Amino acid sequence: xxxxxxxxxxxxxxxxxxxxxxxxxxxxxxxxxxxxxxxxxxxxxxxxxxxxxxxxxxxxxxxxxxxxxxxxxxxxxxxxxxxxxxxxxxxxxxxxxxxxxx
Amino acid sequence: xxxxxxxxxxxxxxxxxxxxxxxxxxxxxxxxxxxxxxxxxxxxxxxxxxxxxxxxxxxxxxxxxxxxxxxxxxxxxxxxxxxxxxxxxxxxxxxxxxxxxxxxxxxxxxxxxxxxxxxxxxxxxxxxxxxxxxxxxxxxxxxxxxxxxxxxxxxxxxxxxxxxxxxxxxxxxxxxxxxxxxxxxxxxxxxxxxxxxxxxxxxxxxxxxxxxxxxxxxxxxxxxxxxxxxxxxxxxxxxxxxxxxxxxxxxxxxxxxxxxxxxxxxxxxxxxxxxxxxxxxxxxxxxxxxxxxxxxxxxxxxxxxxxxxxxxxxxxxxxxxxxxxxxxxxxxxxxxxxxxxxxxxxxxxxxxxxxxxxxxxxxxxxxxxxxxxxxxxxxxxxxxxxxxxxxxxxxxxxxxxxxxxxxxxxxxxxxxxxxxxxxxxxxxxxxxxxxxxxxxxxxxxxxxxxxxxxxxxxxxxxxxxxxxxxxxxxxxxxxxxxxxxxxxxxxxxxxxxxxxx
Numbered sequence: 240x241x242x243x244x245x246x247x248x249x250x251x252x253x254x255x256x257x258x259x260x261x262x263x264x265x266x267x268x269x270x271x272x273x274x275x276x277x278x279x280x281x282x283x284x285x286x287x288x289x290x291x292x293x294x295x296x297x298x299x300x301x302x303x304x305x306x307x308x309x310x311x312x313x314x315x316x317x318x319x320x321x322x323x324x325x326x327x328x329x330x331x332x333x334x335x336x337x338x339x340x341x
Numbered sequence: 342x343x344x345x346x347x348x349x350x351x352x353x354x355x356x357x358x359x360x361x362x363x364x365x366x367x368x369x370x371x372x373x374x375x376x377x378x379x380x381x382x383x384x385x386x387x388x389x390x391x392x393x394x395x396x397x398x399x400x401x402x403x404x405x406x407x408x409x410x411x412x413x414x415x416x417x418x419x420x421x422x423x424x425x426x427x428x429x430x431x432x433x434x435x436x437x438x439x440x441x442x443x444x445x446x447x448x449x450x451x452x453x454x455x456x457x458x459x460x461x462x463x464x465x466x467x468x469x470x471x472x473x474x475x476x477x478x479x480x481x482x483x484x485x486x487x488x489x490x491x492x493x494x495x496x497x498x499x500x501x502x503x504x505x506x507x508x509x510x511x512x513x514x515x516x517x518x519x520x521x522x523x524x525x526x527x528x529x530x531x532x533x534x535x536x537x538x539x540x541x542x543x544x545x546x547x548x549x550x551x552x553x554x555x556x557x558x559x560x561x562x563x564x565x566x567x568x569x570x571x572x573x574x575x576x577x578x579x580x581x582x583x584x585x586x587x588x589x590x591x592x593x594x595x596x597x598x599x600x601x602x603x604x605x606x607x608x609x610x611x612x613x614x615x616x617x618x619x620x621x622x623x624x625x626x627x628x629x630x631x632x633x634x635x636x637x638x639x640x641x642x643x644x645x646x647x648x649x650x651x652x653x654x655x656x657x658x659x660x661x662x663x664x665x666x667x668x669x670x671x672x673x674x675x676x677x678x679x680x681x682x683x684x685x686x687x688x689x690x691x692x693x694x695x696x697x698x699x700x701x702x703x704x705x706x707x708x709x710x711x712x713x714x715x716x717x718x719x720x721x722x723x724x725x726x727x728x729x730x731x732x733x734x735x736x737x738x739x740x741x742x743x744x745x746x747x748x749x750x751x752x753x754x755x756x757x758x759x760x761x762x763x764x765x766x767x768x769x770x771x772x773x774x775x776x777x778x779x780x781x782x783x784x785x786x787x788x789x790x791x792x793x794x795x796x797x798x799x800x801x802x803x804x805x806x807x808x809x810x811x812x813x814x815x816x817x818x819x820x821x822x823x824x825x826x827x828x829x830x831x832x833x834x835x836x837x838x839x840x841x842x
Contacts, residue, residue: 256522263515272511279518286525294532296542299525302476302534306521309483313517316490317510323494324503333511336504 248289255282267332269321273314280310353402354412354419354471357395357427358464361434364391365460372453380453381446385808388438388456392431392463399427409839411473415539418473418613418840422678425837426470426609429686433602433693434463436812440697441594443806447705448496448592455495459598462488466606470613475524475534478610482520482574485606486513489599493591499706505590512573512583520570526563530556536618549621561625567614568629574607575663578636585648588656589710593703596652597696600659601689608666608685616673617840623673630671631763637664638770645777649712651699654777655692658736661774662688668767669751672758679834680750686830687735687743687823694816695732698725701805701813715781716788722803726785728817735820737778738771743823750831 255278262275284303291299328335352359368387372380402424409420437459445452465484472478490513494506528534531548538544573580588596615626641661648654666688669681702718702725703710719726735744748771752764805813823830 256518259518263511269507269511273514276511276514276518279515280521283518283521283525286522287528290525290529290532293529296532298476298532298534299528302524302528305476305480309480312483312487313514316487317514320490320494320503320506320510323497324507327498327500327503333507336507 245289245293248285252282252285252289255279255285267334269324269333270318272333273317273321277310277314280306351412353398353405354410354417354423355468356398356402357431358467358471360395360398361391361431361460361464361467364388364394365457365464367391368453368457368460372451372457377451380451381442384453384456385438385442388460389435391460392435392438395463395467396428396431399424399431411537415535415537415544416474416477417468417471418537419471421837421839422609422613422682423467423471425682425833426605427467429682429689430463430466430470430602430605433598433605433689434459436690436693436697436816437594437598437602439808440597440693440700440812441592443804443809444592444594444700445495446806447804450496455492458488458492461485462492462598463602466602469606470609472610472613473536475527475536478614479517479521479524481606482570482610483517485603486517486574489513489595489603492595492598493587495592495595499590501590502592503590505587508583509587509591516570516573516580519566519573523563523566523568523570526559526566528563530560530563536613546618549619561622564619564622564626565629568626568633571607571611571614572633575604575611575666576637576660577633577663577667578640578660581637581640581660584660585653585656588659589650589652593652593696593700593707596655596699597693600655600692600696601685604659604663604666605685605689608670608681611670612678612681613840616670616678620673627671627673630667631760634664634667634671634763635766637661637667638767639664642770642774642777645774648777650710651712651715651781652696652710654712654781655695655699655736658774658778659692661770662736664770665748665751665767668755668760668763671760671763672754674754674758675835675838676750676754676757678838679831680747680754682834682837683827683831684747684751686834687747687820690816690819690823691732691735691742691744694813694820695729695736697809697812697816698729698732701725701809702803704804712781712784715784718785718803722805725803725805725813728813729785730782731817731820733778733782735824737775739775741821741824743820743827746824746827746831 259275259279263272266272284306287299287302368384412419438456441455462485465481468481472481490510493509494502496502531545533544535544537546576584638661641657645654645657666681666684669677735742738744738748755764
């Protein structure tokens, strides 16, 4: 039985990260932007696991847990900020948030 | 079955961080069980005592750190570089707490949660300065970033505060994804996230100094992404887009804290990462950092010229200052490291003082922050105008202020490393920058005072409480003191070039 080559995982992770980056740049809803950031983090997680497998040590797999915890903490604060804006403006569109310029 | 060996656990390396965490929980615990009036009096003291004990722990380990060592399975470095950064960060924390005290009571905001956030934040920043492993660096970065997102939006009913918190949060999370990608690629290239390596597991440093099989392309790509992530935190162009908005919308004490402490923590990570761990790759990372430095100095100084909001002017000036400190990092010698630390310490004190003045003049809701609102400040409050003048002159780098000495030592370090042309650019940009600092001074002294409107509008009177006066006084004295007697601090910073590993 042949296993899937490492390069495939790397390509998938790279694609996920690229999709996440483009999504952050083109989408206008704060929550959707935030979901794309999560996609980027998960692309990196896949990268960590792949490299851990490649190098045969566990550092990368352990790191994934740290990333998951940090992402959860970030969601807590981020959603609180977005909700407080939504309460005030009834919109989570980042184009509406334009008080501060230049 | 192989026995499980418990690694030796020494907590001396992270004693200041643990102290601050305990102090933060103490603040939260006391706050829940007492009323606001009691909190307002006691909690800043609790936070200050926490910072004091943290400084004590850091100072007593200064002697031990003569032989710089790694602790907790080589995850944390106990060296004089980290100790210097920790003491300065704790000092910034104390000044922030006392600046914020008046500001929060003016806005009728509950304050003990804010002090807990400052304590958590500084704890993460200290860990960032001491981290010897990319995992620890990432955790520390997120610890202080998440606390900062909340602090930026602390006046949560105001539209500007909400907006700056959201911008800072979304871009901050975006940039930490790039930082994390950088860690992943470096790990992929070297098989380790540790800078120095553990027994039996070579770290990044040993990979670079040895000539073992190494995927250099992957490593360089990872390094570039690490620069993106950290460049965001130091507010270097082109990763500076969030800076003016976040600085303008955040409460002024928080802005001062971001400009001083966040910069120091992120630069500490940059210095350890590039000037120590990746020193042998310096010909690869220097072009990137030179690009960032020149872009930051030029854009920061030039765009500040056309700003009308004092907080935005100081935000663009902080971008330019990131460029000046980067010249010290690019030098990548001992003088570069010690001068960068001196620069960051004195710049931090000055900018904290400047934002304490901005907070006092801003008044409730921070409505008085435009340049026009500073007209004739001298006639209204000569001492405040004098202090602000001193801070602005120091930021501009005029002699007998700390800012002048900071610029001088950084530029000397860069010239020693052969980057005289970078120093020429920096000098030209300092001259441009001097223009907008002096513009504020001219407005304060040479314009007529704004008269209150008959219907009760017009400028609100400047209110500065005892704590605010103490902060402005201390930072003003420090700005003069380090401008006249810079020897001792530079000497300490010189000792701080002793890295672990």
